[in-house]
Amino acid sequence: MRGTRAVIHLDNLQNNILEIKKFLAPKTKLCVAVKANAYGHGAVECARTALACGADFLAVAAVDEGLELRKARIKAPVLLLSLCSPDEVDAAVRNNLTPLVFDEEYISLFAEAAGAAGKKSYPVHLAVDTGMGRIGCEPHEAGKIARAVADTGALCVGGICTHFAVSDEVSTKSRDFTGTQFRLFEQAIKSVEAQGIDPGIRHCCNSAATIDHPEFHLDMVRPGIIVYGYYAEEISKEYLEKKGTPLNLKPVMTLQTVVSAVRHFEEGKSAGYGRTWTAGVPTDIAVLPIGYGDGWARRFALNGIPVSINGKEYPVRGRICMDQCMVDVGSDAANGIVRRWDKVILFGAKEDGALQTADDVAKLTGTISYEITSCITSRVPREFIGGRQDTGPRNKDKRA
Numbered sequence: 333m334r335g336t337r338a339v340i341h342l343d344n345l346q347n348n349i350l351e352i353k354k355f356l357a358p359k360t361k362l363c364v365a366v367k368a369n370a371y372g373h374g375a376v377e378c379a380r381t382a383l384a385c386g387a388d389f390l391a392v393a394a395v396d397e398g399l400e401l402r403k404a405r406i407k408a409p410v411l412l413l414s415l416c417s418p419d420e421v422d423a424a425v426r427n428n429l430t431p432l433v434f435d436e437e438y439i440s441l442f443a444e445a446a447g448a449a450g451k452k453s454y455p456v457h458l459a460v461d462t463g464m465g466r467i468g469c470e471p472h473e474a475g476k477i478a479r480a481v482a483d484t485g486a487l488c489v490g491g492i493c494t495h496f497a498v499s500d501e502v503s504t505k506s507r508d509f510t511g512t513q514f515r516l517f518e519q520a521i522k523s524v525e526a527q528g529i530d531p532g533i534r535h536c537c538n539s540a541a542t543i544d545h546p547e548f549h550l551d552m553v554r555p556g557i558i559v560y561g562y563y564a565e566e567i568s569k570e571y572l573e574k575k576g577t578p579l580n581l582k583p584v585m586t587l588q589t590v591v592s593a594v595r596h597f598e599e600g601k602s603a604g605y606g607r608t609w610t611a612g613v614p615t616d617i618a619v620l621p622i623g624y625g626d627g628w629a630r631r632f633a634l635n636g637i638p639v640s641i642n643g644k645e646y647p648v649r650g651r652i653c654m655d656q657c658m659v660d661v662g663s664d665a666a667n668g669i670v671r672r673w674d675k676v677i678l679f680g681a682k683e684d685g686a687l688q689t690a691d692d693v694a695k696l697t698g699t700i701s702y703e704i705t706s707c708i709t710s711r712v713p714r715e716f717i718g719g720r721q722d723t724g725p726r727n728k729d730k731r732a
């Protein structure tokens with residue numbers, strides 16, 4: 333296998349789901365977001381592990397993502413969180429993907445497809461916009477839209493949902509906004525019931541709300557990022573500990589590569605495109621076969637992002653190329669601490685010797701962990717360990 337790879341710790345994923353379950357009442361359903369290839373971690377493997385840990389639903393953004401799960405013979409209900417195109421509706425229905433709907437045109441597309449596929453009472457979930465400003469009907473329209481769904485004959489209201497915009501922020505202003513969103517959602521639910529229609533599964537909580545607002549769980553929660561081992565912004569490890577509801581998350585992905593060469597640089601020799609870095613003193617540069625074509629983004633170098641080799645940090649020098657980058661190992665090659673073919677950890681789990689997580693990389697580079705892991709490209713092979721497929725020593729350890 334290529335030296336550059338993403339190791340996916342399915343046992344850490346399992347740990348995270350069991351930790352999340354501590355926050356849920358026994359009858360609260362769990363919908364795990366596996367969109368964007370499970371935030372870059374591998375949708376099918378993560379979905380299987382999540383279902384084995386008791387997840388009830390999966391959530392994807394695109395019809396193709398849903399089809400990938402179905403091709404892998406995953407039978408669990410799959411929510412389609414984003415809107416699809418008219419030409420995808422037939423495939424969505426044939427594969428029993430559950431769309432979020434909120435307007436009559438989209439509802440009739442699904443009604444027609446359900447009719448053509450000979451399906452009766454095909455479940456759709458009603459999306460309500462209570463303040464996210466993305467998809468969903470206005471709260472006061474929910475009853476009318478639910479009526480439109482029921483009147484198609486081919487569809488039924490299987491659930492109703494909304495999405496929070498600032499549930500990962502702890503300021504009073506943000507908490508008030510989330511509270512207002514929840515109350516608007518309750519009103520929408522009532523307006524559906526007033527039509528004599530059962531709203532079905534009521535759900536609104538993303539990761540942050542799942543762990544910070546148990547009172548908003550209703551019938552199901554939809555966490556994503558915490559499943560993969562990262563705290564949701566201000567709902568941090570420390571915040572939760574202080575609150576008396578600790579949550580022990582473990583990063584699922586370790587991004588690693590190898591030292592493909594060590595080169596001696598005399599003073600004045602520059603590294604890479606644009607010659608943005610020049611050795612001020614003689615040093616050794618390790619060449620790594622990873623670059624922005626792998627998701628190790630070009631802008632990461634702006635802050636001289638560190639990588640770890642044998643438990644020690646070294647800064648990236650010069651621009652990150654598409655396929656390679658260079659790190660300064662100082663005198664550590666000469667003194668034998670860094671050797672050719674040594675493993676390099678860019679971010680990841682402690683057990684792999686990582687000194688930083690994807691969240692740390694995100695903070696250094698002005699983004700969020702979501703973007704760091706989901707942008708690891710398909711060129712990087714995912715190596716799954718600690719799960720059911722694992723026959724390696726880690727699994728044997730567990731049985732012993």
Ligand SMILES: *Cc1c(COP(=O)(O)O)cnc(C)c1O
Pocket residue numbers: 365367413495537538539540554555556557558564
């Ligand atoms: C992505 C997404 C989630 C999960 O969000 P996290 O912040 O990762 O927990 C939940 N609901 C919807 C509608 C989403 O788009």
